[in-house]
Amino acid sequence: xxxxxxxxxxxxxxxxxxxxxxxxxxxxxxxxxxxxxxxxxxxxxxxxxxxxxxxxxxxxxxxxxxxxxxxxxxxxxxxxxxxxxxxxxxxxxxxxxxxxxxxxxxxxxxxxxxxxxxxxxxxxxxxxxxxxxxxxxxxxxxxxxxxxxxxxxxxxxxxxxxxxxxxxxxxxxxxxxxxxxxxxxxxxxxxxxxxxxxxxxxxxxxxxxxxxxxxxxxxxxxxxxxxxxxxxxxxxxxxxxxxxxxxxxxxxxxxxxxxxxxxxxxxxxxxxxxxxxxxxxxxxxxxxxxxxxxxxxxxxxxxxxxxxxxxxxxxxxxxxxxxxx
Amino acid sequence: xxxxxxxxxxxxxxxxxxxxxxxxxxxxxxxxxxxxxxxxxxxxxxxxxxxxxxxxxxxxxxxxxxxxxxxxxxxxxxxxxxxxxxxxxxxxxxxxxxxxxxxxxxxxxxxxxxxxxxxxxxxxxxxxxxxxxxxxxxxxxxxxxxxxxxxxxxxxxxxxxxxxxxxxxxxxxxxxxxxxxxxxxxxxxxxxxxxxxxxxxxxxxxxxxxxxxxxxxxxxxxxxxxxxxxxxxxxxxxxxxxxxxxxxxxxxxxxxxxxxxxxxxxxxxxxxxxxxxxxxxxxxxxxxxxxxxxxxxxxxxxxxxxx
Numbered sequence: 001x002x003x004x005x006x007x008x009x010x011x012x013x014x015x016x017x018x019x020x021x022x023x024x025x026x027x028x029x030x031x032x033x034x035x036x037x038x039x040x041x042x043x044x045x046x047x048x049x050x051x052x053x054x055x056x057x058x059x060x061x062x063x064x065x066x067x068x069x070x071x072x073x074x075x076x077x078x079x080x081x082x083x084x085x086x087x088x089x090x091x092x093x094x095x096x097x098x099x100x101x102x103x104x105x106x107x108x109x110x111x112x113x114x115x116x117x118x119x120x121x122x123x124x125x126x127x128x129x130x131x132x133x134x135x136x137x138x139x140x141x142x143x144x145x146x147x148x149x150x151x152x153x154x155x156x157x158x159x160x161x162x163x164x165x166x167x168x169x170x171x172x173x174x175x176x177x178x179x180x181x182x183x184x185x186x187x188x189x190x191x192x193x194x195x196x197x198x199x200x201x202x203x204x205x206x207x208x209x210x211x212x213x214x215x216x217x218x219x220x221x222x223x224x225x226x227x228x229x230x231x232x233x234x235x236x237x238x239x240x241x242x243x244x245x246x247x248x249x250x251x252x253x254x255x256x257x258x259x260x261x262x263x264x265x266x267x268x269x270x271x272x273x274x275x276x277x278x279x280x281x282x283x284x285x286x287x288x289x290x291x292x293x294x295x296x297x298x299x300x301x302x303x304x305x306x307x308x309x310x311x312x313x314x315x316x317x318x319x320x321x322x323x324x325x
Numbered sequence: 326x327x328x329x330x331x332x333x334x335x336x337x338x339x340x341x342x343x344x345x346x347x348x349x350x351x352x353x354x355x356x357x358x359x360x361x362x363x364x365x366x367x368x369x370x371x372x373x374x375x376x377x378x379x380x381x382x383x384x385x386x387x388x389x390x391x392x393x394x395x396x397x398x399x400x401x402x403x404x405x406x407x408x409x410x411x412x413x414x415x416x417x418x419x420x421x422x423x424x425x426x427x428x429x430x431x432x433x434x435x436x437x438x439x440x441x442x443x444x445x446x447x448x449x450x451x452x453x454x455x456x457x458x459x460x461x462x463x464x465x466x467x468x469x470x471x472x473x474x475x476x477x478x479x480x481x482x483x484x485x486x487x488x489x490x491x492x493x494x495x496x497x498x499x500x501x502x503x504x505x506x507x508x509x510x511x512x513x514x515x516x517x518x519x520x521x522x523x524x525x526x527x528x529x530x531x532x533x534x535x536x537x538x539x540x541x542x543x544x545x546x547x548x549x550x551x552x553x554x555x556x557x558x559x560x561x562x563x564x565x566x567x568x569x570x571x572x573x574x575x576x577x578x579x580x581x582x583x584x585x586x587x588x589x590x591x592x593x594x595x596x597x598x599x600x601x602x603x604x605x606x607x608x609x610x611x612x613x614x615x616x617x618x619x620x621x622x623x624x625x626x627x628x629x630x631x632x
Contacts, residue, residue, distance in 0.1 A: 057535055059531060059534055059535060083539065083540065084539065087537045087538065087539045088537065089537075090534070090535055090536070090537040091535060091536040091537030091538075092537055095535065095536075096535045098528060098531065098532065098535075100528050103527065103528040103529065104528045104529055104531070104532045105529055105532065106529040106532070106533070106547050106551070107529070107551065107626070107627060108550050108551055108554075108624075108625065108626060109547075109550075114532075117536060117538075117546075118536045118537065121536065121537045121538065122537060153626045153627070155626075155627050166532070169532075169536065
């Protein structure tokens with residue numbers, strides 16, 4: 001993975017300042033996104049994957065705030081941009097689609113107009129030209145009768161079609177990076193495959209990189225080139241997809257993979273990882289996973305492990321692999 | 326759309342008939358004979374009887390009612406006992422003043438209410454928010470007559486910035502308009518603020534931000550239309566309630582409008598005039614509600630579809 005890096009997130013820290021204390025939702029996350037690749041970010045609910053995405057987009061709202069680290073987009077530091085400068089980057093060079101296609105579109109405007117707005121914001125084209133571009137992208141994302149759908153309101157479209165509209169909106173300015181936050185979680189499984197294939201196709205055609213946030217290991221195996229496994233605001237393991245599945249190292253990643261029900265095994269009960277994600281306000285003193293880890297040693301409860309290199313493109317945050325590579 | 330309009334108008338007819346019936350019966354149940362009130366206690370009973378017959382008051386109530394409706398349908402609401410003039414003419418003379426007062430109050434309420442609501446929502450929990458919402462709460466809590474009296478005392482009587490009563494100059498209209506509009510301004514501001522704050526939590530607001538819109542673009546372009554839908558309905562509804570709320574304001578400031586006519590009619594037991602003002606105001610309120618309903622249809626695509 002020595003391709004040019006489009007988006008370089010280094011040691012990103014985003015904290016939430018609540019009345020009960022400071023919650024480190026994103027705690028020193030580094031993610032590198034090479035051009036034209038699909039990066040998977042996996043983890044349970046509340047592990048900080050969405051917050052990482054929101055931090056990159058500059059969409060964190062009070063009481064959340066980016067407190068450290070750098071975000072470099074195509075060689076330019078976008079961590080400390082003013083609201084005005086950031087708005088030129090958002091939706092243009094980096095865009096995002098969300099988990100909830102049913103509510104992510106404004107109910108009182110036709111969908112075509114909402115996509116057209118993204119073009120008019122970032123490019124100097126006439127309204128008629130922008131409309132043509134919208135119809136074009138609608139066709140590209142597989143919306144039937146795009147000229148007619150342009151004038152439809154969100155409530156007239158199905159969830160799958162709305163997510164296609166969202167993808168169209170995110171892709172219409174040909175961004176360098178698109179962040180997809182669980183884009184298929186709210187959709188039918190049959191639609192899920194279509195949407196994933198569509199995103200992969202658009203990504204290849206336009207050279208856009210995708211950060212795909214998901215909790216679904218199957219989705220990761222299907223489309224991602226490289227995977228980051230997150231837990232309690234930290235990256236626990238990162239590797240190329242095949243490497244991760246072949247040489248799963250971190251106990252947490254193994255737990256996630258074991259949790260996928262298999263057809264070729266006769267199991268009475270589904271595998272689970274015991275316990276729940278720890279409260280961010282009361283993280284364990286040592287490794288954040290130690291309370292649920294079946295392989296935890298004494299040391300894991302008092303010291304925090306670093307990310308240790310175990311292969312060329314493979315890092316693991318676990319003492320078992322300290323000094324291995 | 327038009328069938329909906331027709332349906333709404335058809336529903337309004339029984340309401341109107343009901344109101345006419347209610348006011349008609351009520352005025353005849355209350356003790357005291359209008360002729361006696363008019364002429365005084367110590368008048369020859371024969372005279373009273375003669376006048377009652379002339380005015381048709383000796384007829385059974387049902388007959389009187391149908392006669393009244395029959396004439397009303399032709400635009401004739403009878404003759405005022407006191408003023409000895411056609412009620413329709415009296416109302417039409419007073420109506421422009423009430424309309425002027427209500428519209429002025431509505432403009433005061435809308436402009437102040439909406440602007441204050443938006444500012445408060447944007448500066449949520451800061452000083453301006455607290456200040457505006459305090460004023461709004463005062464407006465909503467204070468009865469119109471009290472607001473009117475306080476304004477009159479402070480700004481007309483003590484400070485002498487405005488005339489105490491009358492309605493013949495723009496300056497004289499300001500205090501009554503504020504008195505009548507403040508209450509509505511308060512509720513509009515509160516509703517605008519709470520709706521806007523709520524709408525700003527929606528997913529599509531995040532989408533708008535992610536698209537690259539600046540914060541003011543997000544508010545004006547995406548949040549406001551959604552937040553204002555219920556507010557617009559309330560605003561239109563309030564015009565009609567202002568027309569009736571004008572009763573108190575008009576009395577305090579001596580504005581020669583329909584409200585004051587109604588109060589005078591009650592005091593002098595002028596039945597035809599009172600009936601006339603009530604029926605007239607009812608028609609206005611029904612029309613206002615109809616307009617609000619239709620406007621909502623035009624504004625919200627989700628309802629437009631279902632029609």
